[in-house]
Amino acid sequence: MMRSAFSWILWALTLFCSGLLVILSLPYLNIKVYDFPETKPFSGNEWYNPYQDVDFGQPALKANFHGHTHKWGGITSGVDTEEELIEAYQSRDYDVIGISNYHAFSDASKSDEGLNFPIYEHGYNILKSHRMVFGADEVTFFDYPLFQFASQKQQLIDLTGKNSKAVAINHPRIRHGHTSGDLEKLVGYDFVEVLNNGGVSVEEWDAALSVGRLSWLLSNDDTHDVSDSDFTFRKWTMIFADGESQDEVLGAMKAGKMYGVNSVEPGCNNQLEFCKIENDTLKVTFTNKQVSLVLVGQNGEELDVVYSTNSAKFKMPQDQPYVRIFGFNPECHTLLNPIVRWDGTNLPLASSLTAEVNWFQTILAKLLVFIIIIAEVFLMVKTNKWLKSKANQ
Numbered sequence: 415m416m417r418s419a420f421s422w423i424l425w426a427l428t429l430f431c432s433g434l435l436v437i438l439s440l441p442y443l444n445i446k447v448y449d450f451p452e453t454k455p456f457s458g459n460e461w462y463n464p465y466q467d468v469d470f471g472q473p474a475l476k477a478n479f480h481g482h483t484h485k486w487g488g489i490t491s492g493v494d495t496e497e498e499l500i501e502a503y504q505s506r507d508y509d510v511i512g513i514s515n516y517h518a519f520s521d522a523s524k525s526d527e528g529l530n531f532p533i534y535e536h537g538y539n540i541l542k543s544h545r546m547v548f549g550a551d552e553v554t555f556f557d558y559p560l561f562q563f564a565s566q567k568q569q570l571i572d573l574t575g576k577n578s579k580a581v582a583i584n585h586p587r588i589r590h591g592h593t594s595g596d597l598e599k600l601v602g603y604d605f606v607e608v609l610n611n612g613g614v615s616v617e618e619w620d621a622a623l624s625v626g627r628l629s630w631l632l633s634n635d636d637t638h639d640v641s642d643s644d645f646t647f648r649k650w651t652m653i654f655a656d657g658e659s660q661d662e663v664l665g666a667m668k669a670g671k672m673y674g675v676n677s678v679e680p681g682c683n684n685q686l687e688f689c690k691i692e693n694d695t696l697k698v699t700f701t702n703k704q705v706s707l708v709l710v711g712q713n714g715e716e717l718d719v720v721y722s723t724n725s726a727k728f729k730m731p732q733d734q735p736y737v738r739i740f741g742f743n744p745e746c747h748t749l750l751n752p753i754v755r756w757d758g759t760n761l762p763l764a765s766s767l768t769a770e771v772n773w774f775q776t777i778l779a780k781l782l783v784f785i786i787i788i789a790e791v792f793l794m795v796k797t798n799k800w801l802k803s804k805a806n807q
Contacts, residue, residue: 453625464670477510480634549579587613609633633674682746
């Protein structure tokens with residue numbers, strides 16, 4: 415009797431799992447394979463410094479774009495109400511507060527008041543290959559739930575970017591959702607979430623920058639519970655915007671006029687006071703003394719470093735496609751956006767590049783997916799017929 419009951423349980427479980435596998439495989443019938451633009455380091459006789467025309471006399475806006483609240487009946491991870499999350503960040507003097515629930519706009523973002531951007535986080539795959547979508551007309555639900563190669567990630571960037579104002583690649587380091595190899599290929603996005611409480615993705619960002627894929631950094635908490643001090647009020651983005659409307663702020667972000675802060679200890683208040691090129695010398699100043707100020711170049715190489723100061727002068731290297739500043743002290747790390755070589759006309763943004771569909775390889779990939787699904791169905795039917803016969807014995 416017990417053996418018969420176990421056989422029936424095994425049959426039901428096998429039927430469920432095999433059926434689920436077939437269902438999860440169906441989205442891959444929409445697969446596309448891309449030819450990516452060529453990779454080449456930044457070049458040109460001029461330097462583009464995103465901070466060159468910033469008025470440092472005006473205060474920067476403090477922003478967190480990545481926060482989750484209770485949504486979808488609690489299926490997704492999020493504890494607080496929208497009002498509780500907004501109130502918590504307002505109490506810490508945040509100017510821009512983003513509620514980025516999975517595949518859903520917040521009610522707060524539907525209001526014209528304040529800077530609560532209409533944002534959602536896209537992705538429900540097992541690799542946590544996620545995107546943050548800014549100012550979309552509607553939510554995109556399509557995703558590849560199992561594995562994703564670079565082409566699938568590109569397809570999702572294109573899909574979410576089609577009806578939105580900007581797209582960010584979220585937390586590349588977490589579960590290797592976007593690897594360095596991916597970021598050397600992918601295009602069509604605006605930002606990379608380099609600093610996230612779940613993982614720091616400097617290596618992946620440098621990989622993209624080193625092959626001429628220019629994007630700007632974001633630093634976000636990715637909080638799911640504002641009472642969790644390890645994941646709240648730890649990472650934020652400072653934005654030098656000329657105005658306070660959502661379009662003005664997003665415009666400043668797309669020009670790279672922002673930097674990221676990683677607060678290791680509570681109370682970090684290190685601010686960028688100056689970062690400009692004067693006669694081939696980069697001058698940078700922070701409010702607080704740094705243990706070190708590092709000039710980083712191609713492939714994340716450390717080019718120069720000064721110690722125990724809040725300001726530094728670096729000679730702009732002639733052999734580097736880009737440089738960026740990293741400020742370090744024990745309680746507070748600060749990352750600046752890159753200063754890149756360009757021709758003075760066309761900024762080599764990843765968002766301006768396009769990957770083309772390789773239709774021959776796409777048709778072959780679709781055919782392969784179709785064959786795999788047919789094989790899955792065949793094995794499901796055969797296996798479950800055999801298990802059912804065993805259960806009836």
